Amino acid sequence: MNLYRAELRRLVKRRFVRYLVLAGLLVLAAVAAGTFLTNQKLDAAAYAEAERTAEREYQLSITWTEQWRAECERSKTSGGADAGQFPPDCASITPPPRESFLAEHYLPATFEFRDQFPATLHTFSSLLTLVFFVVGASFVGAEWTSGGMMNLLLWRPRRLQVLFTKLAALLTGTIAVTVPAVGVWTAAHWVTAVLRGDPDGMTGGAWQSFALSESRVLVLVAAAAAVGFGLAAIGRHTALALGGVLAFLVLGQSALGFLAELVDARYVEAWLIPTYWIAWMDGAVELSDWRACPPGGAECVPSTLELTWLHTGGLIAVTVLVVLGVAAWMIRRRDVT
Incomplete structure (x- = not known):
């Protein structure tokens, strides 16, 4: 039996995965419906x-x-x-x-597609990133917890092949859900703009910009699934991935922010993950350093630092490669017991 097809079938058949993805899509549908109902055409x-x-x-x-x-x-x-x-x-x-x-x-709220649609992608990416991070972590973590991974490795002892075939199936499922979902999300907000807002101002360049933003959403969701998968593979438990990321976001980011303040860093926001997320979604973010400005409200032009989606892309690539590299190294050196 083809291992890839078997893993893809295993992913689709898992009730937790189906229910979690369905719940995420229903929340997005509710958000889109709320946007439609709370806006009005200005006549x-x-x-x-x-x-x-x-x-x-x-x-x-x-x-x-x-x-x-x-x-x-x-x-x-x-x-x-x-x-x-x-x-x-x-x-x-x-x-x-x-x-x-x-x-x-x-005037009542009205949905201006060109100006307001990019902000809706923030909501879309945040929710699906969380959903597929959990899906990726549970896909391999549950296999280790239940003993299914050990049985599979006895049948197919090529450990790295098994690990990365599972990852390929996971990414296939992630892309298969995210691509049509972002398409429906765009269409739903376009309908909202036509019926209860303003669809004007859309040029070829604007559509291309939106397409690039949506492609970055796809990369972000796939990377989250891969990182969740890798962390759970390292710890052989879903809880390690979830707990590790939660600890990093709450404790690690707080510690980094405190350290940046302590050493009087020029751009404190550059130490924080949300800054890079905004740069990834919006294409760029500009940070300002006001420390050189004299007190008392005198006119001053602060120095600036621009972070672009390329900086975030490098951070995402390094994170994914390191996590998956450690996961591959761990599965090669550890006995299956």
Whole structure:
């Protein structure tokens, strides 16, 4: 029997994997539905209603101001104990100008595809990265815990071949779910923009930029699955991958941030994983160093550091190679017991 097909079948048949992936996709569907329901197309009726709301708010501010001024005058006349909470001259209590109540401030939310869709990819990538990290960890971790891995290695004693065939099946499943999912995610938000927002402004360059962002999402999700797989293979238990990453994100990042502050690092954010995640998703992030600026609010142009998706890509590649390399080394040197 072909080992790759057997591992792919094993992945698909695992109930935990199916339920976890289904739960993740349902959450994404709920988010997309919520975006659709909470946005509205801006037509003439919406602008007219916003104008009426602005006028209503302006009239309310006039009424409130008059009441407050009358209370001020009564307090000043009677010499009440609360006179100190009013200005010395009650006539200075005036309502804001009508220009402060613009109709644009009262328009309902509308989904502008070109400006708002990239932010939705952050939600998409965060959820699927977490889902497939857990899937990758459980795929090999459960095999070691149940003894299935030991039985498989007795039948197919080529350890590295077994390990990397499992990884290939995992990545195949990850890509098979992520690619159509990101396609449906894009289509759902495009429909939202057409029916309840603004789809204008999309050029060939904008679509190409979105396609590159979605390809980076795919790489990120696949890398998370590979790292989860590798960590669980090293510890031969799913809990090691989950606990190790949790400890790194909570304790390790806190320690790195504290160390950066302690040594007075120029760009503290460059020590933190979320900065690289933003650079990966958005293409680049610019960090500023304000330490050289004099105190007292004097005008100053801080030095900057730009981190791009290439920096994050290098970090991802090194992490994946190191984790999988250690996993391969461990499975070669350790006896199957």
